[in-house]
Amino acid sequence: MNPIKTFHKGGVHPEENKLSANLPIQDFPMPKQIIVPLGQCLGAPADCIVNKGDRVLTGQLIGTAKGFISANVHSPATGTVAKVDVVMDHTGYYKPAVFIDREEQDEWAEGILVTDKLLTDIKLDSKQIIDKVKECGIVGMGGATFPTHVKLMVPEGKKAEYVIINAAECEPYLTCDFRLLLEKTQEFLVGVKILMKAVNTDKGIIGIEANKMEAIELLDKTINEHKDLYAGIEVQPLKTKYPQGGEKQIIKAITGREVPSGKLPIETGCVVVNVASTYAVYEAVQKNKPLIERIVTVTGKSVKNPGNFRVRFGTPADLLIEAAGGLPEDITDVINGGPMMGKSVSVTNFPCIKGTSGILLMTLREAQDRRQTNCIRCGRCAMACPMGLQPFLLHKVAKQNDFDETEKNHVMDCIECGSCEFTCPANIPLLDYIRYGKAKTGAIIKARNQK
């Protein structure tokens, strides 16, 4: 096993609470009607290409990507399109979606290989792989949902040296990536090989936090057993520290390189891909299966039966909560994602999409807003910031709507990890104001660049 590495600037260590780590993935039964939102990725929502009354097959394309940063959407089930309308997403806003009345049996669309057999032979070349990833609508499934094919297209003049697989899963509570690593180890490793072939490199590094020793040992063992198959793949244990799984942090921890301010990770010769996305790439390239399902962790301290569910997109989240034992009485917050970066939801019946990594039910004790007091200039937020920013200052200038000053203080480098707010002894909602400042400053910069 390689020695443990970490990033050094800032970071916090919240309670891990990986309650569902030992629970195997269960297939979640689909409801009668599924609601597939057309905007499932960062960037523009897809254009709907089906009409009311059409019969769609599982894996059939129903929405085509619109613009460069956008991803295709496929039907997660076989059935009839009931309507193309709007549905409330987790924020409470109405977004366009396709409603599908499901038939009992899955009938797969043409060309999709339905098999559980491991396929290790990679037949496609680099360009074909990227096209396949694009076609299958694969996005970053850690939560940010950035289209994966855009990441894999290395710009001219740049060279990808490493493929880094982000298996840190530094968010407390979440265990979906960990379970996938344990249960689909070989498929995952083939996925890494495919990614390495896609960007023409022979180095693949899997970064895992050291609190997941089981996965580290299993991966090490598998790689050693099949040395010829998985040549060039290395497992790198990382210190258990939040936000180890931040793209910039994991690059720094593994390669020692720092992504320059305002630049993309490719500047350091790294392409970082999430575990679930890697597995999705395997399924897409080897089996031609588009992205229509993912693992969702449903968890929380007072949840009766926490679990890891394999969920087809479009399944309403409240069914998952029900399956986990219903909404306990002491719950005040339902969070889409992990406790650090996830966002509270307005409605619980939002459909699960590509970025839904977890549904976390927080108890009143955990989620209660404590009384906010004045900043005492202790500097803890600045110590905790993994990007080396000064959250107290950004909070102040954002509050004053001084967006020149926020820009000067690099608000755009903020990765919104929430470490500052986590450490603040005065309970100031630092991140809220920084996000506000970041959104406003980003808009100003964009308008300036357009001139």
Place this chain on the structure above:
Amino acid sequence: MSNTLLISLAVLGILGGVLAVVLYFVAQKFKVEENPLIDEAEACLPGANCGGCGFAGCRALAEACVKQAAEKGNIDGLACPGTDMNKVAAVLGLTAGTFEPKIAVVRCNGSCQNSPSKVHYEGADICAFANTLYAGEGGCSKGCLGLGDCVKKCNFDALHIDKETGLPVVDPDKCVGCGVCARTCPRGIIEVRPRGKKDRRVYVCCSNTDKGALVIKNCSVGCIGCQKCLKECPFEAIEMRGNLAYIDPAKCKACGKCAKVCPRGSIHAINFPAPKPEVPALQGAEPAVKPQPKPEAQPVETKTEVKPENTVTA
């Protein structure tokens, strides 16, 4: 000692004198001729530099007025929302262009009673931030978030959040119609409309362009786009914007017929005489946004209810 003192005084005195002469000549040479009228015109303006006129500040407007008066002999199209432009015109020796006094109206009546909270928001009290985060406590994605960005921006102390309803209320005495609030609102709920004759105005108190079924889910007084008002209006002043009725203030003659037919009570007729002619009291101006009688009151009643304490004398 005294020598040192005298020498210093003398040197500094001479230096001062020489520099004064230099400065005098420099000031003469680089003098900027400025029309004294600009100062006089500026004195007529409120001096809040709110930007409501479309210029960078009061002085910029004054400069524009003087310039246009010199070039075209009028000040048409230049207007400070907070001042009687006739004063400025008088200073410049002209008659003012047509200037219509305006007022901000809040086009949302989704109070805590009409659109009950489904979730509780804890976070930064900035509408612009909350807008990116979620639809709103009541669930309406086009409704007022009630965190008061408009209140913070108002230069004239004319906006306040009503504690009972959670909605901003415009003080008609203080509002000058500069439009800073309208530009601030992340959802574009506030609109600057003409005050109307006798301060009577009719507007749709809703900004939700969604389909009626979605509106009904979240709000008991939202416009559902039934178009009854459209058919009722004798002046064709009402148009549909998505599923939302919009009353064009330029065409509206403030007859108030539309308000009577609206099944949702979304159309507010302000400062109209009460239905019973023997009571001369007027309906409250902006506070009409408040569901005054009781939470579950019929929205139509809300508009026609007589509330003397809200009477506006302006």
